[in-house]
Amino acid sequence: MPITARQLSSAFPPPVMEARAWAAAADLPADMPLLNLSQAAPVDPPPDALRQAMAQIVLNDPDAHLYGPVLGLPALRDEVAQQWTQAYGGAVTAESVAITSGCNQAFCAAIAAVADAGDAVILPTPWYFNHKMWLDMAGVEARLLPCGPGMAPQVARAAALIDDRVKAIVLVSPNNPTGAEYPAEVVAGFAALARARGIALIIDETYRDFHSQDGAPHDLFAGDWQDTVIQLYSFSKVYRLTGHRVGALVASPARLTQIEKFLDTVTICPNQLGQRAALWGLQNLTDWVASERAEILARKTAIQALFKGMPEWAVLGCGAYFAYVGHPFDMTSDTLAQRLVAEVGLLVLPGTMFAPRAAQGGDGSAERQLRIAFANADTQGIATLGARLSAFTP
């Protein structure tokens, strides 16, 4: 019997892999192919022009095959700094930008920078499951903050959770899994709380490019942010580069000096081709991203219209890639999710993947909720979603 670390064992297995296993086990008829609305990821490759550019880099840029700086390609750090300064109306310098091997790694690095084993971090529920997993395996307590109306976390409730062990508050906006876009004043309220209590605010903006409002989603960078804010970002969704693992982390240069150690030991450097692809995207794909965003927002509108016609379902949050819904059935969400894939060929994720079950201290909401990652469903797919939910017999 091999030894096994307690911390790693305590984390649950990757939910997306578990959901894939459900789908693989489903024996669906030919006229009911799987409708997979489980993962928040593009299903198409990057636009052709970007692929052409990447092929040229592979052939003609020797440095794209070799180690680079731990904190990332200088030209990419510069470009992020310039575009962020413009987008957020505040000063972000290249020395405050690190490139990471995806946004999940940025989260891990941020936690490593602020919390030791035995510390605690405030995590709103529903959580993004990989955040919960990392906290568990790092031995850091996830101090749960159930969201309030509009699936938004509340500053006053967070304040009541802070003690000497709490080192950070985590926000994800637009949110995974709920799709909720936190108002700028809510984000500012959390930053003020974090600053007042001397802890960090970690804000994950993976889905920023699909926000329903134009302009900066918050004004954190316009103020005195460096001691408090750690921002996380992903190039995966916006340029369809999920397979290339490129994200970013914005923090003070002092924090990056610590984070550099973490990134060095975990991956040495982000992969070089992915970084060059992200840079090319930032410099060349602004119009294309705008059209992608318009399409996602049209799908959001279609999802909202669909559920308006199904009043027994509750849309709790909707935005970016996700709708988070309350289901009308007398069964738990994990049972429902497995039956939906087996019986009507619809794969969505149950709320039990995003919050504790009642038996583990939850308030019962996890059992009543589902996450629908609608971004990959076109008009026809959204109609199919409605038809299959309606066809399901509990």
Added chain:
Amino acid sequence: MPITARQLSSAFPPPVMEARAWAAAADLPADMPLLNLSQAAPVDPPPDALRQAMAQIVLNDPDAHLYGPVLGLPALRDEVAQQWTQAYGGAVTAESVAITSGCNQAFCAAIAAVADAGDAVILPTPWYFNHKMWLDMAGVEARLLPCGPGMAPQVARAAALIDDRVKAIVLVSPNNPTGAEYPAEVVAGFAALARARGIALIIDETYRDFHSQDGAPHDLFAGDWQDTVIQLYSFSKVYRLTGHRVGALVASPARLTQIEKFLDTVTICPNQLGQRAALWGLQNLTDWVASERAEILARKTAIQALFKGMPEWAVLGCGAYFAYVGHPFDMTSDTLAQRLVAEVGLLVLPGTMFAPRAAQGGDGSAERQLRIAFANADTQGIATLGARLSAFTP
């Protein structure tokens, strides 16, 4: 003043980045360009045929741009399993192979699988510095095992270090930084010790493809290995893919179930293009690798000959990419290394990056030693190395 995690702060900064800063600060005359023997990494891109193959994948394989399984590309796991089974004379199945974002990440995952914060791991000195950094930031004690003759660790000394807190022994062979190739019976002795004490043996074989002996470097996989052995491997050196971040980890399927959680949260999946490049290399570059190995071994012979003519220097270990030498000067190795780059344009790393200084409990050897990563020095470069060491005036 921002909060900072104690564990991460306790790790030293990335030595390679520190050495790069020394080189950047050196003001060298035009007729004495920098001879950089500091990093163990190819300086040329992959062979042309591999780059052509990668460009075709970028253009024609949509899946190469999207998420893949956490544990890696199935075809690559299969190919590793088949080639390992043949190379080591034992049974390694695809279910025992995980692909990682580089071999450093494989080490982090292995440690996460066996040790919690507060546990300990036996680490021979001189260490590979990123191993020491990760243990520090994970809150895992590095219980140091100074190497004996031939820069080999000794089983009996390791046995005396084991207590209830020790969860694993780490070996690196061929070794970074010493170049030492551990005899198969030494490796077997450590495996027997680990098995008898119920702990893990983590063996890092990043430099396996440049071993001086033909055939399997050990016979661990021929025996009952699954509860004990975790093997780490890198595709970075052998196919010059350092910039693409692809490594491997071989462990029991039960361990991989735990390790999958770590890899999922830290990177979601290894980058897809790098994995396909590694697979192409395994399937097409056997002859090319053999010629690369022959060239490295010729350079090893040249290094040994060079130091035979410089008897005031001691060659403590020599193999794969590295020579580990004792210097003859009355100064510490870190002072010497900084003076070598500034005064004779030679960048090598001091022993103080690979073991504790005397002031931190070391036995004084770190101050007397240097690592020379000779793999990137051709015949002319090795002659230049000799000339510059000879020209240095202490």
